[in-house]
Each structure stands twice: as C-alpha cells, then as structure tokens.
Amino acid sequence: MSTDPRKLPIHADARHADVPLEEKQRLFDEVVADTRYHDTLYGCYECGICVAACPSARFYDFSPRVFAQTLARKDVHGFYELLVDSVWDCSQCFSCTRCPRQNSPGGLITIMREVAVNNGLQSAKDALAAYSRVIYKVMSTGTQVSPDMLQPDFFPDWGPDVQAVSDNLETWRRAIPTETLHTLELAWDVSEKTRVELFLIWKLTGNFDMIEKIDESSYLILEEIMEELLEEHGYDFDDIESII
Numbered sequence: 343m344s345t346d347p348r349k350l351p352i353h354a355d356a357r358h359a360d361v362p363l364e365e366k367q368r369l370f371d372e373v374v375a376d377t378r379y380h381d382t383l384y385g386c387y388e389c390g391i392c393v394a395a396c397p398s399a400r401f402y403d404f405s406p407r408v409f410a411q412t413l414a415r416k417d418v419h420g421f422y423e424l425l426v427d428s429v430w431d432c433s434q435c436f437s438c439t440r441c442p443r444q445n446s447p448g449g450l451i452t453i454m455r456e457v458a459v460n461n462g463l464q465s466a467k468d469a470l471a472a473y474s475r476v477i478y479k480v481m482s483t484g485t486q487v488s489p490d491m492l493q494p495d496f497f498p499d500w501g502p503d504v505q506a507v508s509d510n511l512e513t514w515r516r517a518i519p520t521e522t523l524h525t526l527e528l529a530w531d532v533s534e535k536t537r538v539e540l541f542l543i544w545k546l547t548g549n550f551d552m553i554e555k556i557d558e559s560s561y562l563i564l565e566e567i568m569e570e571l572l573e574e575h576g577y578d579f580d581d582i583e584s585i586i
C-alpha cells in the first residue's frame with residue numbers, strides 16, 4: 343500500500359479483521375459462480391492499458407490490473423484484501439473495458455461488491471454508510487440527492503461551497519426556469535406510477551433485500567413506505583413474486 347497521503351485509499355482508516363482461508367474461498371467461489379464472471383475475465387497481458395484509462399488509479403492506491411491478475415491467479419488471500427478495501431475505490435465508469443483481452447475489471451468489481459453486500463461484510467457497511475441518506479432518498483422518492491440534503495453536516499467532504507448553496511437554497515431553486523424543480527425536498531417530481539414501477543423492480547430484482555444486509559434500520563422504514571404504496575395499487579407486498 344502506498345504511503346503517499348495523496349494516494350491513500352478512501353477507506354485507509356478502516357481495519358477489517360482477517361478471516362479463515364475457508365471463508366475467503368467461500369466468498370471467492372461466490373464471485374466465480376456469478377453468471378457474469380466468465381464474461382469479465384479472460385486472463386491478463388499485464389499491459390497496464392486499464393490502469394492508464396482508470397480515473398480511480400490517478401487518485402487512489404488502486405489498480406484494475408491487480409483485480410484482473412489476482413482473480414486470474416485465483417489468489418484467494420489477495421482477493422479477500424481487495425474485497426474488504428480497494429473494491430470500494432472504483433468509480434464504476436468502465437473505461438477499463440478497452441482491455442485488449444476483453445476483460446472488464448469494473449465488471450469484476452461490480453460482482454465483488456454485490457458479494458460483499460449480500461454477505462453483510464462490515465467493510466461494505468462502512469463503505470456505504472455515508473450513502474445511507476442517498477439510498478433512502480432514491481428508494482423512497484424515486485429521485486436522487488435532493489436540494490435540502492445540500493448541507494455542510496450531511497456532506498462535510500463537499501467543501502466550503504456547500505455552506506453558500508445551503509444558505510441560499512430557496513433562491514437558487516426559484517432561479518431555475520422549470521417550475522417542477524422549484525422544490526427543496528425532491529430533485530424533481532416523480533409520478534406515482536413511476537414510483538410503483540421502481541418499487542416493483544427493486545423488490546423483484548432483489549436490490550431491496552440487499553439494503554437489509556447493510557442498513558437494517560433504513561430497510562425497515564423503506565419497507566413500510568413501499569408496502570403502503572404497492573398495496574394501494576393492488577400488489578401483495580409479501581407475495582410480490584406471484585405477479586411474475
């Protein structure tokens with residue numbers, strides 16, 4: 343790991359306990375068993391093209407090549423180290439898909455993140471804790487970060503400009519020509535029909551259940567909101583699979 347403070351990983355302060363080899367192997371096997379896995383890794387020339395294209399590699403002690411090589415070598419210890427740390431430094435931009443071997447390190451990382459979340463790893467909880475408000479907002483309203491979240495104590499890492507924005511939020515929003523954007527609690531208005539569709543997609547794809555693994559209290563609040571709206575529209579929340 344680099345000692346250059348400008349290139350420390352996002353979660354450099356996180357310390358995660360080691361686990362027995364069998365547990366690392368189990369997690370590794372879960373990644374390999376994913377149906378997408380064999381379309382993301384075909385070996386590695388060690389050419390470094392993915393590293394040159396990767397924005398995260400510029401700012402963190404992070405390398406998409408290391409992911410490709412570690413998994414191709416079936417290095418289970420190295421895999422576990424990536425799983426509990428570097429896996430959260432990827433921007434998921436997929437610039438690395440220009441790999442001449444058709445690898446997708448970003449795709450490998452997507453699978454690894456899902457395995458980390460589905461197994462409720464503490465490292466995943468720590469990495470995603472800062473996003474709990476965003477996840478809650480997206481899943482409850484169907485829109486992304488809302489203006490009223492632009493407060494310095496919500497996002498201390500956004501710098502001093504956040505204070506100026508939050509002080510004049512109402513004025514900024516009213517200056518936007520489109521009337522439906524004059525709200526503070528929503529990024530924009532989302533129709534009830536769209537929210538029902540989003541809730542069904544999240545529920546049926548298992549995305550909603552993933553929230554329970556990393557943030558149970560948000561899950562319980564969201565469950566209540568979704569259940570109420572879906573049942574208003576005639577869906578049985580506890581037997582949602584029956585609509586397929």
Ligand code: SF4
Nearest residue numbers: 396432433436438448
């Ligand atoms: S998807 Fe991740 S690994 Fe690939 S280029 Fe983007 S940041 Fe780098």
Ligand code: SF4
Nearest residue numbers: 386387389390392441
């Ligand atoms: S671009 Fe592909 S082949 Fe080259 S180092 Fe990255 S993963 Fe390996």
